[in-house]
Amino acid sequence: MQIAILLAIVLLAPLAVYLAGRLRSGARNALAVLVAMVPVVWLALLYGRTAQVDYYRLPFLDLTLSLRLNALGWFFAMAVAAIGLLSILFSVGYMKGKERLNFYYAAMLLVNGSMLGIVLSGDLISLYVFWEIMSWSTYLVISYRGGRAVAAGLKYMVMSIVGSCAMLLAIVSLLVRCGTLEIEALAGAMQGASPGYALFILLMFVIGFGIKNAILPLHTWLPDAHSEAVSPFSAVLSGILVRMGMYGFILIMYGVLGLGLLRRLGSGVVSFGYIFAWIGALTIVIPTFTALLQDDSKRLLAWHGIGQGGYMIVGIAVATPLGIAGGIFHTLNHCIYIALLFLVAGAIEHRTNGERDLNQLGGLAKRMPITFVGGLAGICGLIGVPLTNGFVSKWLIYKTLIAEGYPFLAFAALMGTWGTILSVYKFQHNIFLGQLPERYKHVKEVPFVMQLPILLLTAAILVFGIFPGIPLGAISAIQRSFGLEALQVGAFSVPREVGELNTIIILAAVAGGCLIPYVLFRLCRRSRSLPQTDTYGAGSYAPADRYQYSARFYGRAYEVIEPYVRDRVDAFYCWLVEKSEGGFEAVRHIYTGNVNTYALYILLCLAAVILAGLGWGL
Numbered sequence: 001m002q003i004a005i006l007l008a009i010v011l012l013a014p015l016a017v018y019l020a021g022r023l024r025s026g027a028r029n030a031l032a033v034l035v036a037m038v039p040v041v042w043l044a045l046l047y048g049r050t051a052q053v054d055y056y057r058l059p060f061l062d063l064t065l066s067l068r069l070n071a072l073g074w075f076f077a078m079a080v081a082a083i084g085l086l087s088i089l090f091s092v093g094y095m096k097g098k099e100r101l102n103f104y105y106a107a108m109l110l111v112n113g114s115m116l117g118i119v120l121s122g123d124l125i126s127l128y129v130f131w132e133i134m135s136w137s138t139y140l141v142i143s144y145r146g147g148r149a150v151a152a153g154l155k156y157m158v159m160s161i162v163g164s165c166a167m168l169l170a171i172v173s174l175l176v177r178c179g180t181l182e183i184e185a186l187a188g189a190m191q192g193a194s195p196g197y198a199l200f201i202l203l204m205f206v207i208g209f210g211i212k213n214a215i216l217p218l219h220t221w222l223p224d225a226h227s228e229a230v231s232p233f234s235a236v237l238s239g240i241l242v243r244m245g246m247y248g249f250i251l252i253m254y255g256v257l258g259l260g261l262l263r264r265l266g267s268g269v270v271s272f273g274y275i276f277a278w279i280g281a282l283t284i285v286i287p288t289f290t291a292l293l294q295d296d297s298k299r300l301l302a303w304h305g306i307g308q309g310g311y312m313i314v315g316i317a318v319a320t321p322l323g324i325a326g327g328i329f330h331t332l333n334h335c336i337y338i339a340l341l342f343l344v345a346g347a348i349e350h351r352t353n354g355e356r357d358l359n360q361l362g363g364l365a366k367r368m369p370i371t372f373v374g375g376l377a378g379i380c381g382l383i384g385v386p387l388t389n390g391f392v393s394k395w396l397i398y399k400t401l402i403a404e405g406y407p408f409l410a411f412a413a414l415m416g417t418w419g420t421i422l423s424v425y426k427f428q429h430n431i432f433l434g435q436l437p438e439r440y441k442h443v444k445e446v447p448f449v450m451q452l453p454i455l456l457l458t459a460a461i462l463v464f465g466i467f468p469g470i471p472l473g474a475i476s477a478i479q480r481s482f483g484l485e486a487l488q489v490g491a492f493s494v495p496r497e498v499g500e501l502n503t504i505i506i507l508a509a510v511a512g513g514c515l516i517p518y519v520l521f522r523l524c525r526r527s528r529s530l531p532q533t534d535t536y537g538a539g540s541y542a543p544a545d546r547y548q549y550s551a552r553f554y555g556r557a558y559e560v561i562e563p564y565v566r567d568r569v570d571a572f573y574c575w576l577v578e579k580s581e582g583g584f585e586a587v588r589h590i591y592t593g594n595v596n597t598y599a600l601y602i603l604l605c606l607a608a609v610i611l612a613g614l615g616w617g618l
Helices: 001-024 026-046 072-096 101-119 124-145 148-178 184-190 195-213 223-226 231-241 244-258 272-291 297-318 323-352 369-383 387-404 407-432 446-465 469-481 505-525 555-564 568-588 594-618
Strands: 050-060 063-069
Touching: 001 026, 001 050, 001 063, 001 555, 026 072, 026 101, 063 072, 063 124, 063 231, 072 101, 072 231, 072 244, 072 323, 072 446, 072 469, 101 124, 101 231, 101 244, 124 148, 124 223, 124 231, 148 184, 148 195, 148 223, 184 407, 195 244, 195 272, 223 231, 223 446, 231 297, 231 323, 231 369, 244 323, 272 297, 272 407, 297 323, 297 387, 297 505, 323 369, 323 446, 323 469, 369 387, 369 407, 369 446, 387 407, 387 446, 446 469
Parallel strands: none
Antiparallel strands: 050 063
């Protein structure tokens, strides 16, 4: 019953916050933060518990709608609640002074509440209803700023509707065949299904969940949505909302179909798992190197949000205990560091009057030290530097691919890491290092209410990197709930299957490696500060306002490959829309408003039916 009360609170909260805002803005902000904090505390107290409760009866379908709490639902619910809370907290400072804030906070809380509903659903009808609430409320927040944001929101909505239709087709088919949509009952009923039928169901859900997870070639809505959405919502959007697709993949693949049935879906290079893994590999490589060429900070991060989803797909598609654990762990890690990076980008926007062009920034490290540290931690987690959370989950995936004999998939994953290093260094360097532009010399750090989410996410990156056993313990519980072999982990070590790797030893080595140079530096002569214009330019001309020659990273490379670097999938979708509009415009002309014309249409239709009948009789 507790999960039903919790869900009722988070779904009624948007209305309460909206009404509070009509009275006083301070009350609205405080209530929004308080309501966002409730599921974090409540779910933390429910760790390790399982529950199921029926909440509504549909007699015309002979179905009962239910909620349930299990290991997988708790894991994703905790991520939803935590990222949602930090984004609301960040919004208090970021959104100050903006218009329609009652609407904004209500829509944000509705998005968070609907995501909790998805992961706590015990049947597919409930999941589908909450999925639609999430999709439509997401559209409202994406299009919040108006103008181009509305177009980005509509693009997202059109693709979401396509995915929802595919999901609905699969749900109706399951209801007709199995007579139930309760998830645990479906898991038993599908064990006798033929591989062909299971593949059909899986493909329909892959379309629905794949659009939300932005896998290739269903990714094109995400960069535009990130560019136009406000930064606190971008943290939710890329951090956890798109990972509802990963929740769906895991639920259907291992919670409904099961590992045994999955392994019957083809064999070798024509098996579902192998093909799905290659979709994940392409999703790693292509978006990552597309991110390399972005100069807009949020578009760069958006493309990485797509690319990192490929690692998760590869992990769960290989279908080994180590790979599944790596894929799920990377989902959590990505939530943390990509949300952090979007909040960093938002903090920079907040203090530079909305500047997102990386070539127009620089030198902000001393002006915004907390934001700089957050950005550094975020890119280290994204790359997978040792002692960060991203290192452990990527290591699990690499080890799985190598141990299972997939060298080309492993090489694709490594290529993604190389591309990530190149592009996120550009992100950090062009914002925080180099010369400080004159117009930003008076920039100050963001308020504490915006610093706190950055500090907490930075701490999470380090804690889960040094103590990977904390999240891996929860992931082992998920594996056991699916009847899979669970990993044996300690607080400081990764599973034995990975090899000898102890994060405490790595921490000691890194600390020692940093301490020795520091001592030597302190023993040397004291350094003196120089103006940033005191540089050696090898005789080349140095403009007075820009000594940061690396501002436009990879400019020469971009000139060479620009003709070939296009999102051809997006171009195809745009061509399809253009042709469809032309066809719809032509069809529109049949509505003349003349009754005689409509009578002629009826006669022609009858004639066609008669001719078809005569032809069939012959």
